[in-house]
Amino acid sequence: MSIEAAKKRADDFLVKAKESAAIFSQLSQEHVDRIVKAVYEAGFKNRVKLAKMAVKETGMGRWEDKVIKNVVGSLFVYEDIKNLKTVGILSDDRETGIMEIAQPIGPILAIIPVTNPTSTVIFKTLIALKARNPIIISPHQKAIGCCVETAKICYEAALKEDAPENCIQWTREEPIDFATFDIKDYYAETQALMSHPKLSLIIATGGGGVVKAAYTSGTPAYGVGSGNVPILIDKSADISFAVKNILISKTFDNGTICASEQSIVVEQSIADAVIKEFKAQGGYFLSEEEIKKVEKVAFDREREIMSAGVVGQSVEKIAQLAGINVPAGTSVLLAPLKGVGDDYPLSSEILCPILAFYVARDFNYAVKTCIDLNFHGGMGHSAGIYANDDGVIKEFSTEMSAGRILVNTPSSQGAIGGIFNKIHTSLTLGCGTAGKNITTDNITAKHLINIQRVARRRGNERFSNFDANLFYDESLSTDEILRKFNLNY
Amino acid sequence: MSVECIKQPEGRVLCKFSGHIDTRKCLESERDVVSSIECARSIIFDLDGVEYIDSSFLRLCGKAYYKVNAGNFSIINVTPAVKKIFKIAGLAERLNLG
Structure with a gap:
């Protein structure tokens, strides 16, 4: 696939995602919470089927444990975020005069690892939707089938609760036939999505290569670090x-x-x-x-x-x-x-x-x-x-x-x-600057909103009572200035 | 949601929308709107009083836009909230949002 073709493909995804983001931004907290509940229930209901699909397709892990991961990605994540306020006014402190308002951030690209595929799809979808953001699922090339099935289950459940069209998209319909497919094309597609100007954020869970690609794409990203x-x-x-x-x-x-x-x-x-x-x-x-x-x-x-x-x-x-x-x-x-x-x-x-x-x-x-x-x-x-x-x-x-x-x-x-x-509860664990990440937090819905701060006028008494010209006077010592600045305060 | 399409001189069609335009209501009205603008030379969507729109309405705007070519379709009287929707979707300039 040429770079141009990869860009065109990315454009198709992002135009839809951007329109979805626009519609999403109107939804109330109550409506969003209904959508999130429906998606969690659908993920939870299909936990065994998806776990078995993941093990069969990737050849990794144990299906019984993947069931537990799906429970964590659905039930436990839901319980962790269900009461979180992600729409409208978050707080209003009359004393400081600061009011905080939550805004969605826009389309999110979710990079899904081969080790925890279905659980990570459910988890990232829940936290994205809770914050009123559309999500594009980009599965590891060896876990496409199980990830797409998970995304479809989540999307169907979301639409039943009148979620915006295209609030969940996935980058492939069918698993790759490695006999005829050049994996470099897959990387080119992912790269084009990551660097698309309409994309707001990448949540990259996976190996060092894909996380670094996310960080160097020019789009803000939450990544993970390697552990030992x-x-x-x-x-x-x-x-x-x-x-x-x-x-x-x-x-x-x-x-x-x-x-x-x-x-x-x-x-x-x-x-x-x-x-x-x-x-x-x-x-x-x-x-x-x-x-x-x-x-x-x-x-x-x-x-x-x-x-x-x-x-x-x-x-x-x-x-x-x-x-x-x-x-x-x-x-x-x-x-x-x-x-x-x-x-x-x-x-x-x-x-x-x-x-x-x-x-x-x-x-x-x-x-x-x-x-x-x-x-x-x-x-x-x-x-x-x-x-x-x-x-x-x-x-x-x-x-x-x-x-x-x-x-x-x-x-x-x-x-x-x-x-x-x-x-x-999270399947994306921030590793701080030591791990080349921006946070040590477990990434969740609160990381997927922009918080606006409305700052009402509240005077600084010391500054308003102080002769600011004294700041310009180099002959005054710091102690002298501070004495006058703090006088009677 | 309600919509009234008025044929005006010189092939102009004015569609006045109001209320809450969700998917179901939009799909119900879509056929009437599409037939009203069938022979239009220019189309105006008046969104005075519309406080919510859905993806299906964005698509309807797209249909109207392609029906009469760029420059002959416009959207007027949008509220600030609805204007922001078109801006986020990246459609405000193309759809000639007034």
């Missing part, structure tokens, strides 16, 4: 509970959530107890030789990132790929490592049931190891600690570069909110 989540088990932790929760999280959808645990760090004094507990709960500790075999299949040395072939795969599949034997029923593979960095490929982010395992001399060394892991490709994302000592939790949290620090909580489910804590 360290988990510190402190000696004050309930070890059995900690291991159980880590496994709940790391095995969830075969580890496809970017906030899933990547490394476990323990102090020497409790190392044996932790190892024993992991073994008791189905963890398998790899030998040095087995680590080398797993590294080869799990990490792409040339591109210096995880290998796509292991993402979302089961322990059995990974063991088979690596040519190692693991006991039946193994829940995760643990790799005891001596260091962090390029010489230790399993110290990087790998979205499957593999955990790096570190034993540190004491708490300070454990925190320092977590810092190394955190700064090795996971800055700004998430970190976790198991402890029952608030001082330890505060010390650890202060040293981490992470938008979310999960305490005594499975990090996958903890970071996306709604299940184990009260942070906003």
Whole structure:
């Protein structure tokens, strides 16, 4: 496809989206809330069908866990945003004289990842519609079928509640036939959409390439960063509970959530107890030789990132790929490592049931190891600690570069909110400037409105009573000016 | 919503709309409007008193616009709120919004 053809295609989408945005801007809060409720109900109703479609099409994860993701993307997101005011006057403070008014931002392009396809479509659609914005769904090339089906289900439900025409669009009708299709065309189409002047915002969830493309398109964007989540088990932790929760999280959808645990760090004094507990709960500790075999299949040395072939795969599949034997029923593979960095490929982010395992001399060394892991490709994302000592939790949290620090909580489910804590439910996790994002927030409907501030006149008493000519007088010291400025105030 | 189309001299047709133009009401009236403007040389949509429009009305504006060529279609008496809708949709200039 030529660049011109890609631009023309993008134009068709954006003309419709812009008209939809115009109509949307008239809708009342009550009407918007009816639409959002209908879309959540439709997504929730189809949670199992869509989960199975996603696993079948992408070959990643477990359908049972994808059902839970769809529940999070529909029910939990809905419960989080349903009472949020997104239309009209948000606040009016007579004392400051400031009134805040919500305005929709306009057409949003949603980049959908292969790891969480259907749940991310439902989630992004709900938050976009709640803020009265039309959305264009751009699925990962390997998840088109399930994403389009999800978008259609959402759109049909929205229209039944008189939502504006074209409030949900999708960039493809059918999955790509990779035998005849040049993937570069797909990238060209996405690029043309991203840089279209009528587009208001991109919400880019996916790998580093697509997020960077979004940021460099010239259109405002919420992106995500890569994670490399360290988990510190402190000696004050309930070890059995900690291991159980880590496994709940790391095995969830075969580890496809970017906030899933990547490394476990323990102090020497409790190392044996932790190892024993992991073994008791189905963890398998790899030998040095087995680590080398797993590294080869799990990490792409040339591109210096995880290998796509292991993402979302089961322990059995990974063991088979690596040519190692693991006991039946193994829940995760643990790799005891001596260091962090390029010489230790399993110290990087790998979205499957593999955990790096570190034993540190004491708490300070454990925190320092977590810092190394955190700064090795996971800055700004998430970190976790198991402890029952608030001082330890505060010390650890202060040293981490992470938008979310999960305490005594499975990090996958903890970071996306709604299940184990009260942070906003979201499948787009901001990673702050450290992760090259504008916010560390969990992105939700409140990020998709423009807030106007009506500023009524309210005098500054000191300024109105002060002779402003004194500011021009260089012979006066700062102290002298401030004394007069603050006199009788 | 109501609409009244008045044939005026020199092939001009004035369509006066009022009320809340939602999809259903717009579709109900569309045939009458289209037949009234069938032979028109110029068309004016008067939106005095219209406080809400839907996508179907934007399409109706498009039909009228293409019927008489650019410059011979205009929309008059829009409220500020409706003017903003046309501006957001990027149609205000093309549809000669008064």
